[in-house]
Amino acid sequence: MTILFIKAALLALIQGLAEFLPISSSGHLVLVQELFALEEPEVFFDLILHLGTLTAVVYFYRTEVLGMIFELKHLFSPATLVVSYRTRPLFRLGVMIVIGSIPTAAIGYFFEDTLTNMFSSIRTVGIDLFITAGFLLIAFFFKDSKIKTELEFPAYLALAIGLIQGLAIAPGLSRSGLTISLAIILGCDRILAARYSFLLSIPAILGGLLLKLPSASQSVFPANVTLVGFALAAIFGYLALRILNNILVQDRFYVFAPWCVLMGLLAIYLSYFPL
Numbered sequence: 579m580t581i582l583f584i585k586a587a588l589l590a591l592i593q594g595l596a597e598f599l600p601i602s603s604s605g606h607l608v609l610v611q612e613l614f615a616l617e618e619p620e621v622f623f624d625l626i627l628h629l630g631t632l633t634a635v636v637y638f639y640r641t642e643v644l645g646m647i648f649e650l651k652h653l654f655s656p657a658t659l660v661v662s663y664r665t666r667p668l669f670r671l672g673v674m675i676v677i678g679s680i681p682t683a684a685i686g687y688f689f690e691d692t693l694t695n696m697f698s699s700i701r702t703v704g705i706d707l708f709i710t711a712g713f714l715l716i717a718f719f720f721k722d723s724k725i726k727t728e729l730e731f732p733a734y735l736a737l738a739i740g741l742i743q744g745l746a747i748a749p750g751l752s753r754s755g756l757t758i759s760l761a762i763i764l765g766c767d768r769i770l771a772a773r774y775s776f777l778l779s780i781p782a783i784l785g786g787l788l789l790k791l792p793s794a795s796q797s798v799f800p801a802n803v804t805l806v807g808f809a810l811a812a813i814f815g816y817l818a819l820r821i822l823n824n825i826l827v828q829d830r831f832y833v834f835a836p837w838c839v840l841m842g843l844l845a846i847y848l849s850y851f852p853l
């Protein structure tokens with residue numbers, strides 16, 4: 579039982595922190611499996627951990643989530659639809675979430691297995707971590723924010739972010755790192771970029787849960803261990819969001835690049851000299 583608790587806590591820590599920090603939770607999972615000879619988390623327990631991080635992001639952005647749900651009523655008012663899009667920030671943000679979710683859903687549905695299998699070798703994970711580091715470093719040099727509010731958020735940016743979020747299915751490519759960096763590079767304010775990125779992750783995570791649910795079987799983890807895993811993933815996920823938000827306010831998003839490089843080097847080393 580103690581070993582199960584330790585394993586559950588370790589997996590929850592990785593999922594909770596690395597899901598939102600720009601270091602790739604899937605890439606770190608591959609590394610931890612290699613270093614500690616852990617098996618890949620069973621589907622059911624993995625779903626529980628993702629449900630924990632989903633809870634964290636919904637709670638962290640609860641004001642925006644509730645506001646966008648309330649704003650849905652404007653979809654049923656064709657006469658004022660265009661005016662609402664131009665004047666109501668949360669309504670426009672909700673529309674951008676829908677637009678951004680389209681390429682993510684298409685890539686996830688048709689290419690998830692291909693991307694996961696193609697890039698799940700530990701050597702390629704290392705290369706993908708270098709790519710993540712590159713995005714973080716490049717974004718640091720883009721200081722001119724032309725898109726400062728939700729009402730200035732264009733559809734092309736939502737599509738671009740949704741596309742790169744879909745590609746970040748590949749282990750080692752950080753979803754938050756790539757989406758936030760790309761938004762900054764294309765002229766979006768850092769905090770708005772993070773807000774959009776994490777709100778966009780909600781339908782992505784939920785869609786992933788629904789796709790994996792049919793393949794989930796009874797867990798080897800007891801109910802109390804599973805509950806601990808859920809709680810820890812939610813707590814660590816919330817802390818990661820707080821940490822990342824503070825770092826973005828200070829314009830220090832690049833600080834995660836050295837860690838990605840270090841883990842990338844470790845992954846490539848392990849690909850040549852396995853333990």
